[in-house]
Amino acid sequence: MNIITPLFLGFITSLVGVFPPGIINMTAAKISTQDGKNRALLFTAGALVVVFFQTLVALIFARYIADHQEVVNLLREIGFGVFTILTIYFFWIAKKPKKKQQKELKIRSKKSRFFLGMFISTINFLPVPYYVFSSVSLASFGYFNFNTTSIYSFVIGVVLGSFAVFYGYIYFFKKIESKTDYLVKNMNTIIGSVTGTIAILALYHIIKFYFYF
Template identity: 55%
Template sequence: MTYLTPLLSGFIAAAIGTIPPGLLNMTAAKIKIKEGKKNALWFVIGAVLVIFFQAYVAVLFARVIDNRPDVVTLLREVGFVIFSILTIYFLFFAKDPIAKKKTKIKKSKKSSFFLGMLLSGLNFFPIPYYVVVSVTLASYNLFTFQNPIILTFVLGSVLGAFGILYSYIAFFGRIEKKTDYFMRNMNTIIGTITGLVALATLFNILNYYFG
């Protein structure tokens, strides 16, 4: 029970943070459609590898910044800049892919793996997110900042993120024949999502300073 609680907490936290349509899960679906399931899985593996380190570092940060909300706000400001840049790129510069029926573009697994690491690394949301989650759990005595507990929580987070990302791959694989509209508007969808995240982050920043 000592390890089951942080494992389940990490899994649930990752599932909640990953299940809304976002850059990683939408890109995983995009790769599944264009390049096949294997490359999409390599993308997911690369992404969750970075999530492992993000969650681990976040929990270590939580030890220090439990009473320093200004540091959390700084992380939000960095995240706002990143999401704003991604929004501008996907809405105004990225070219929308053209859907091709029964045709898959073959790319190396290594390329998909490193793309997953890159996009996951550009996403600063997990760090403040897992900081807040771990501090909240600790306040209810459901989590302690001990190394075995931390690693168990992080493992649960990785499993939760992998499970949700894999679900996106499997879901879009079943409707592959009906994804023409989705493919034509992929960059607009991703850009809109990152834009909404940027706005939500900006709202939190303004609320901290003026709320």
């Protein structure tokens, strides 16, 4: 597998995972409006250092999982159940989110934006299971393998994709801010659609696994 494919896959995967408003991109945007774009970029740099290592750890763990097909299929079965339940919940049970008044984010220290970015990124554990699941899924579809070159290419792609999203929030936050209300109002439908798609893909590969054996 060449370098470009895992790089591209990492880039796209990170765009999907990071684009929705979250603690890191929204904090970067707030720092940009309060203290300027340079400080926001410094914050982003700190966050990306942690993103690099989080993704690397996730892929190393995912490589172990991928080497044990019985574990992969077990995770698919668990994932199918979880995502089916989530799909039902978000489509038919969850209440429609209400628009909330945004509270001004106060950031006192202006001296350690880089380390603030590292800290906030460190306490955000969601990227690790996200990239484990994403890479294992891509590998099961035949689009990715876990050799060293592909792993580092994927990780670099994730860092570049994350930077692209953070950069967008920093420089276009005023335009994006008006769109966040739409995302909030329709978040259940969006998440339900994503989890439903994942559940269908997981079911397909579960059936394929048992039919093959």
